[in-house]
Amino acid sequence: MGDKKKVDLTTFKDAVLDKYPKKVGKKRAKAIINNDPDNMPVIQANIRTIPGIITQRGCTYAGCKGVVLGPTRDIVNITHGPIGCGFYSWLTRRNQTKTESDQDANFIPYCFSTDMQDSNIVFGGEEKLKQAIREARELFNPKAIAIFSTCPVGLIGDDVHRVARQMKEEFNNEVNIFGFSCEGYRGVSQSAGHHIANNQLYKNLIGNDDNVTPKSKFRVNLLGEYNIGGDAFEIERIFEKCGVELVSTFSGNSTVSSFEQAHTADLTLVMCHRSINYVAEMLETSFGIPWFKVSFIGAQASAKAMRKVAAYFNDPELTERIEKVIAEELKIVEAARQVALPKTNGKTAMLFVGGSRAHHYQDLFEELGVTTLSAGYEFGHRDDYEGRRVIPTIQIDADSRNIEEITVTKDEARFKERMTPDVLKKMEDALGKDEVEYNDYNGLMAQIGKGALVIDDLSHYEMEKLIELYHPDIFCAGIKEKYAVQKMGIPLKQLHNYDSGGPYAGFQGAMNFYNDIAMMVSTSIFKEIKAPWEREEVVEASYVY
């Protein structure tokens, strides 16, 4: 315990690049960085994966339908395409949801698809899609129907947006219907899908309902929280306990109605910067709602996030209440941490997942005394690594250029300036200038230690090498990596779906994580991998000859 391993990570790049074809190695070299927070290097991110390399990444459809729209419960999400895409995104992301009553709509356990056949490819699938929408309405009578395009849809020229408009008309505007051009081949990863999803949320849902009865003076949106394993439930609990109204969550445990009212909140908090920062920006531009990057992953991070809320609203009663909640919760959390610490302290971890989690979870690991040796995103951009300050310097390549950008302007009628210089000043006074991160995000590299390896779009080969060379005590990635890593005797924590654990957000979540990591790093069975007859030191049994 407590014996922090000293690991020299500098040799990795050379060790690994040699193996690749020359051109491939050259490309990968730019994505493998020895971090130096004081002199932040440039990392290559959000560029095409080299064919054949065995990537963790998925596609645009997955980012749009799977990640962003998946957690919404009262939209009938129809996949327009052959059956596979709809099938694979059916219940596979652990998006939990809880309706207020048994009568409320919940379509999450359903998979809807136009199940395109060859004739639809040859003759076009629009009519089938229309009929599918009619049938969906007859059977499910939803408030909203969303249509997701799969690869062949764009190629054969089906126009899902036109179909959406036509069907909306056919239903006399009684159902909100909209489409997503999220064909799998667009962009370079799920990231493009998030962006496409964000745009359509903005165009079709956000701002639709001004008719709101506030439940609290303190009204916020939470963006980039998808309620994996119940994370959103825990965050909702904290907000409720603090007396802050959560107007909308994008999109964990969300409803159409909450999206439609998001513009009435006074503050936006952004969890997963990568998947949703577009919406945060649009909300500010149109309606004047300021946004802050926060994280509820980690007990201290959660406390910090709530303090940001307190500082922003700058209401003594609220501040007192939030501080009381923090004190109360942290006391319990600390006790749980002390139970886990003897098992976890001094251990090492590697995190390769998603567009934010590989960063956020470093906080939780720090609370456990676990050093993150190496980390990287599956679909992050440079700003997620280096901070938003690099955005102006990011070169837009062909793959990104194809993703729809929408122009957002101030909504003159509904815009309300909230982030006055005075508000900002008070926040900076309360929290310290560095902590405010107004409209900003400092990125992963600012946190991960000097010398740590930062690798974008890790390949399977690189992953094996990392483990072989540095054998971390725990590896964090996704389902595709899990069992390969565990075959090597290293426990893998899925940070996409938490295996079947969670919630890990907030205070309760931190305790769950402490327990689960303590459990994983003390898994007895990994000590038994070698059979007695494969070990050198076979202990002689005593028997009576």
Next chain:
Amino acid sequence: MGDKKKVDLTTFKDAVLDKYPKKVGKKRAKAIINNDPDNMPVIQANIRTIPGIITQRGCTYAGCKGVVLGPTRDIVNITHGPIGCGFYSWLTRRNQTKTESDQDANFIPYCFSTDMQDSNIVFGGEEKLKQAIREARELFNPKAIAIFSTCPVGLIGDDVHRVARQMKEEFNNEVNIFGFSCEGYRGVSQSAGHHIANNQLYKNLIGNDDNVTPKSKFRVNLLGEYNIGGDAFEIERIFEKCGVELVSTFSGNSTVSSFEQAHTADLTLVMCHRSINYVAEMLETSFGIPWFKVSFIGAQASAKAMRKVAAYFNDPELTERIEKVIAEELKIVEAARQVALPKTNGKTAMLFVGGSRAHHYQDLFEELGVTTLSAGYEFGHRDDYEGRRVIPTIQIDADSRNIEEITVTKDEARFKERMTPDVLKKMEDALGKDEVEYNDYNGLMAQIGKGALVIDDLSHYEMEKLIELYHPDIFCAGIKEKYAVQKMGIPLKQLHNYDSGGPYAGFQGAMNFYNDIAMMVSTSIFKEIKAPWEREEVVEASYVY
């Protein structure tokens, strides 16, 4: 279907007796009878089983603790002996019971034993028994505690009756405590245990409570019904529907209190003649309650039983109600029978079980068009075969002489003459003289067909021969026989415990039985016993050479 098999059973006896040692064969010869109802033969019954012969029979303890007292729910039944006897009689008889509330006592799921060790055998077990009773009282606070003697108890001289008296005294008579000298070696089968149980029920429970509030004018006891598979529940349903109060059942779904009030009923109905006729007689002698043999096994038998009740009470309203119930129930039963009949009609059965069931179930089989080729009891007496008229002629041998006989006299204070000649006359007028069976029982041989084989205490060897020679469509016996018979491709219905089926009593029960027998005789898997490569007529597969 409907092709009744013609089976010649006359050769069996010769075929089977040859195999035995001469003396054994000679003994068995008297227990194997070709029936002739018109000229009823004498059968040897209730005599010792020949050592080594592989019998179906159990012991006196099993008859006393297992059969008669087992179904009572609010007596703590302590087995005094080594652990085995208590263990084997723990929940193994499917005696169902239903308390009125969750708070009422139900000790059926518990096994209580003094768990005698060698020191108790050497130095005596009375002190341990006393302590066990103290502990049972402290933990369970029962109304009554019963003590059952196992083989060594009698041999080492432990006096369970004295212990019972002493402990009752120690508890200031707040708990009714009594013992049973039901050591396994007494008698020749379970039958001795029934008798011993009956005596103690009479001595220690029956008549203890005169303080009764009648719920109906028509108050009856039901004897010899043990609520296997819920039979008693169904009979209770019928009585309730007819407006007849069931004062006590001996002993299915019974309570101490119901035993204590049994003497206040006006009529006793006897199901299992063998196990309980002693109590019926004692109730009549002491209290003047007449008894009739009835059976609720079979829809017609059930109707007949209820008509006997109607005829006895001779109340027009009651009679009308009973006839209405019968009509109503039989209508549904008949529909179910017609569903089963095509599968069952013309089939053959053999029944070897218990002391009454091998008789009663012939009614049900008749309703299904199934012929009983052969039947016999495991622990019946001659009167169960030949009718009570033979009782005076039964020779009492040494084994029976050792079973306690108690002398019962008229209870002058509480005796009430009910069976006046007038009552009897009216019954005979209503039902026909043969049907009344007042204080009588005509036995199995009167019902089973001419030429049918009647075999007492069937041995395993005889059973295999029966099947080999006559391959019945269904065989009825107990768990010990079940799988040997089924290995021969013949389905076996357990008539001790109904496998896990039932109830089979009453009208609902008849339907259950129809279904289950239809199921068993149409079991597809028995047609697949031979593998294709073991069959002569292997059908050539067509394939493309």
Next chain:
Amino acid sequence: MLLRHTTPKEIDRQALTINPAKTCQPIGAMYAALGLHGCLPHSHGSQGCCSYHRSALTRHFKEPVMAATSSFSEGSSVFGGSANLVQAIDTIFTVYNPDIIAAHTTCLSETIGDDMTQIVSKAHEDGVVPEGKHVIYCNTPSYVGTHVTGYANQVTAFVKFFSKATPKKRNVVNLVAGWMEPADMREIKRMANVLEARTIMFPDMSDVLDAPLDGKHHMYPKGGTTIPDMVATGDSKFSIGLGKYTTEDACILLDNKCKVKFEVVDIPIGLKATDRFITSLSRHANVPVPDAITDERGRLIDFIADNHGHFYGKRVALWGDPDTLIPLCEFLVSMDMRPVYIVTGTPGKPFDERMAAILKDIPEVKFMSGERADMFRMHQWIKQEGVDLLIGNTYGKYIARDENTPFVRLGFPIADRAGHNFNPKTGYVGATNLAIDILNALLDHRDRTCAEEKFEFQL
């Protein structure tokens, strides 16, 4: 209610599939490719396909599933995926060094019309396929057929690329394995061994997707049909295809190409299908059936007879693949159970015909295959009249909980339990396992839901 919007009222759907009982071709091709030793499957399409298939297979097997992708971009979709595939082949052989790359197409590459033959030729010309290494391929457009079709196409590709007839036939029987679990394949090989039949099984996922944890990740686990064996299938005396939908095409091609006669039997699930398989193998391998096998059969019969009362008459709803459902329903019928509702998303007449024959004595039966023969429809039937048991993949758990109905997991994917790749469901032993699972499900339910006074020590 989890599926609270499902009502008994069916409408005449023409377009919308809800809760499918199928998925798309490429995953079948990927799964089958893992049954070749030293083979890396390759998905020629956008990244998502490969990621989805690997994830789905991994969730089911809880095993590493290695596969590569052509990582199509918008550009490749316009200009064709040739460059991507050639580069992928280069990268794969350089970095991951498989013996074989088994490429399959996707709806994307099919829609743009990539010519696999031409692209792979180009890869050879470009020198990115090392000496002695193989690139095989098959066409698996997602909008034709289902995952079952993709499996069949991949297996057929094995024959196309490897099987070779030399002048000398060998007394060997090919066992062409349909879609089943590694444990099922292992069990079929074990039976063949007990029969002392000489066989070659392909594909063979045993020792691939049920690999030991030994401290290393083996990109190419020790299992899988080897190339020499695959080549030798052309010299075998006979092929037995296990499952018409998944293996008939391969059998026919092997006959056409190498004159290996064949018979297609059902996957040996249950008593009678195993009887037919053993009979066929015994005949074509020219070996008698040993007592050990007859005993296994007898133990199955014993088990069913012993517990028959619990099975008899129970109404069952099933969903899955035709090659599984056909022998499975036959097995249930042989236990006197009543399969009443059966759906498969995989289209094809043989399913309908076989079901009609097997279920001829169950007048209330409803079955359907192809488009919109989905779990939503089956659930609507259940809402109309309930069943006693559900058998199918993990998606059934939502119905099981809503309807409080016992549920036996069988098929693909099973994402919420483990062990299905350990205990076979094929052969007599597998049928016994299946019967045990069914019995446990029924009795657990009985024990859980019965009234207290009906709670029993013995069942």
Next chain:
Amino acid sequence: MLLRHTTPKEIDRQALTINPAKTCQPIGAMYAALGLHGCLPHSHGSQGCCSYHRSALTRHFKEPVMAATSSFSEGSSVFGGSANLVQAIDTIFTVYNPDIIAAHTTCLSETIGDDMTQIVSKAHEDGVVPEGKHVIYCNTPSYVGTHVTGYANQVTAFVKFFSKATPKKRNVVNLVAGWMEPADMREIKRMANVLEARTIMFPDMSDVLDAPLDGKHHMYPKGGTTIPDMVATGDSKFSIGLGKYTTEDACILLDNKCKVKFEVVDIPIGLKATDRFITSLSRHANVPVPDAITDERGRLIDFIADNHGHFYGKRVALWGDPDTLIPLCEFLVSMDMRPVYIVTGTPGKPFDERMAAILKDIPEVKFMSGERADMFRMHQWIKQEGVDLLIGNTYGKYIARDENTPFVRLGFPIADRAGHNFNPKTGYVGATNLAIDILNALLDHRDRTCAEEKFEFQL
């Protein structure tokens, strides 16, 4: 509540056993005797014993259990049972023609002091034992020890009556099988076969109590240790006893009588116990451990690793026999589960010592053996603080339902389920089966009891 009278309040019981975790000696002797080929067990006592034992064994195995009884009457109890036994021997050999009669005593015949040696001599003198037939016997007073003791005594009698040393030792290892299922014995023999070790197992209930249904009732099924094999155990090089309580006596006698050295290991339940068994067998049979076995081990490890999160920290209550409970608890600990309450009615120090060692890192553990170490007590402990899982025989189902706790059936008797005599729990394969059963029980419970919003597709 089914067991509504059970409260958390324990009292200091001195005399009353409630819901025992044991039964009496003779049934163990009867069970063991069925593991000799051609043997008919014989119960020397009143009819009830034999009937009860046959019934209990039959309910558990759902198989015919043939045995005879001396059918004591009150007279025999007074004058001794000699005449009954001699007549029984005559009847049995005449009618049922076994090769061996294995008689055991009961509390009755023990209390009256029947001298078995003398009675069997008399039977021989009376000429009722045919040439070449055997009558063996053992003393199994019900008031000493438990069913486990009776099993051990019967197995020791096998050695006493049959084992014979000739001058020539053979390179064979005796496997003395403790109380386990036929499937467990079959699995251990299979492993020995894979190791290519030459072994003789005794007793051996496989192919006896898991016999096929073939249309005949075989009084003496084809399984069981044969007399020649049993005789030859005296010439074996070494004995491995599987389970101290059940086999050590036999091993010692075989050493004393025939100079066959021995080692007693645990019944190979779970990873480490199987490791020790395989190591011992490999060493004493002088054979290396083949990869096939190492792979089975690796698959077990893989399964546990894959599902570790579901096992970790789960509190388990267990009851049963020491030879089973010892390796079973060790196995649970190796999966990071927490066996917290353990009772066995069988007395003996080794249990207490081994438990203390295995469970040293579980401070909250309570275990107890011998008199009044019963299921009532264990249930009281559970009432004090609940558990996540129950493992034991069918009697646990009442606790499982009352406490809404997952339950894995293991041990004797299992009267409400079937299949336990099919799937082994020994060896790596058996350990995997056990882990699968545990996982299913835990996950079924989770799926059943979780809130709807926590109901998961993947677990």
